[in-house]
Amino acid sequence: MTRPDPPASRLRPADLLATGMLGLRSRRSRAVLSGLGIAIGIAAIVAVAGVTRSSQAALLAQIDRLGTNLLTVASGTGLSGGERELPASATPMSRRVDGVLAVAPTAHLPTVNVYRNPLVPSGQTGGLAVRAADATLLTALDGRVGQGRFLDAATAAYPVTVLGHVAAGTLGITTLDPGIRVWIGGRWFTVAGILDPFPFAPEVDGSALVGFPVARSVFGYEGRPSRLYVRARQERVTQVSELLGATANPANPDQVEVTRPSDALTARVAVAESAATLFLGLGAIALLVGGIGIGNIMVISVLERRGEIGLRRALGATRGHVAGQFLAESAVLGTLGGTGGVLIGYLTTAAVARSRGWATQIPVEALWGGLLVAVVVGGLAGLYPALRAARLTPSDALRAD
Numbered sequence: 001m002t003r004p005d006p007p008a009s010r011l012r013p014a015d016l017l018a019t020g021m022l023g024l025r026s027r028r029s030r031a032v033l034s035g036l037g038i039a040i041g042i043a044a045i046v047a048v049a050g051v052t053r054s055s056q057a058a059l060l061a062q063i064d065r066l067g068t069n070l071l072t073v074a075s076g077t078g079l080s081g082g083e084r085e086l087p088a089s090a091t092p093m094s095r096r097v098d099g100v101l102a103v104a105p106t107a108h109l110p111t112v113n114v115y116r117n118p119l120v121p122s123g124q125t126g127g128l129a130v131r132a133a134d135a136t137l138l139t140a141l142d143g144r145v146g147q148g149r150f151l152d153a154a155t156a157a158y159p160v161t162v163l164g165h166v167a168a169g170t171l172g173i174t175t176l177d178p179g180i181r182v183w184i185g186g187r188w189f190t191v192a193g194i195l196d197p198f199p200f201a202p203e204v205d206g207s208a209l210v211g212f213p214v215a216r217s218v219f220g221y222e223g224r225p226s227r228l229y230v231r232a233r234q235e236r237v238t239q240v241s242e243l244l245g246a247t248a249n250p251a252n253p254d255q256v257e258v259t260r261p262s263d264a265l266t267a268r269v270a271v272a273e274s275a276a277t278l279f280l281g282l283g284a285i286a287l288l289v290g291g292i293g294i295g296n297i298m299v300i301s302v303l304e305r306r307g308e309i310g311l312r313r314a315l316g317a318t319r320g321h322v323a324g325q326f327l328a329e330s331a332v333l334g335t336l337g338g339t340g341g342v343l344i345g346y347l348t349t350a351a352v353a354r355s356r357g358w359a360t361q362i363p364v365e366a367l368w369g370g371l372l373v374a375v376v377v378g379g380l381a382g383l384y385p386a387l388r389a390a391r392l393t394p395s396d397a398l399r400a401d
Helices: 013-026 028-066 090-095 136-141 165-170 212-219 234-248 262-304 306-314 319-356 364-381 383-391 394-400
Strands: 070-074 100-108 129-133 145-148 160-163 181-184 187-195 207-211 227-232 257-259
Touching (some): 028 262, 028 364, 070 234, 090 100, 090 234, 129 212, 136 227, 160 165, 160 181, 165 187, 181 207, 207 212, 227 234, 262 306, 262 319, 262 383, 319 364, 319 383, 364 383
Parallel strands (some): 129 207, 160 187
Antiparallel strands (some): 070 227, 070 257, 100 129, 100 227, 145 187, 160 207, 181 187
16 A cells, blocks of 8 residues: 655745745845845835925925916117117017917116116125016916005006016015115116016016006106017917917018917926936836846855755755745845835935925826835845855755854
């Protein structure tokens, strides 16, 4: 009577995990350093994906809030660096174009500068400009006054100015206290208000705005605008854009440039995506280096633990058991590194988003995908060392020990 074959030796998943953790628990510093490479790569990938998504969401929300139906009409700059003037008829003619909701003329006064006081040397302008404007500017730009009030019919004829957000900061005016004045064109102007930022009109942000009447009486303004801000109906933006050049300057329409400021923000989204691709590549390289590091550590671990491998084989462990032990160990290293990387990437994204005033948005696929990639990289990194350990015979392993 033949004796039945003994049952095949099996290693439960829980036992496999326990044996895989043996080497990590006995060499904790090495395990931390091995997982650090994976963590850096995953953190870079998650952070780049999160920061890019958060910034894009903020930009798109800003575009939606400000609208894509704002157009600017200008003739470029002259040799002196000031904006070229449009015909005096540009404003009323543009308002007659079908689909136009509002037109706000502004005029750059190139020979007039703004300073905090008359003691500042004349060449130190800080890149600020002085522009003539009226109350229609806020309507066309859908802008807000952060402090004080904007120009109106009562203040436009007097030495009163409203500062753009950047101009106020450059001049050192953060709060609008009573009696605050700035030196414009050789005389004092009272600051009536400070504007909130204009993402679609940075030239307004860096300007001191004065009324058309005072610009005419004090600075010799002749009534010709240098830039128009046109708010059009959303469904007719393209048609209005095509007509504004010839309408604003019928004699030389080719000298007029009509632009849509929201296109600049949209372009920033594309630039952010391009930059993100570069950083994702760097993160992938860091992940590869981390995987190579785990592979090296696992090879060294196999060499150091030949006696343990031989003893386990002598006690009945199969080649599959030994290979599974080292594969589990490398996969656990990858999992720990991936978990740490996801956490670091999330915290980095949250910190950056909070500092910029964005809502934190991280693609879900970046979180679980990052962890999955870390586990796969860890497993692949441990494949060769596991196969090498499995090929050791009990006699060779114990003799080497």
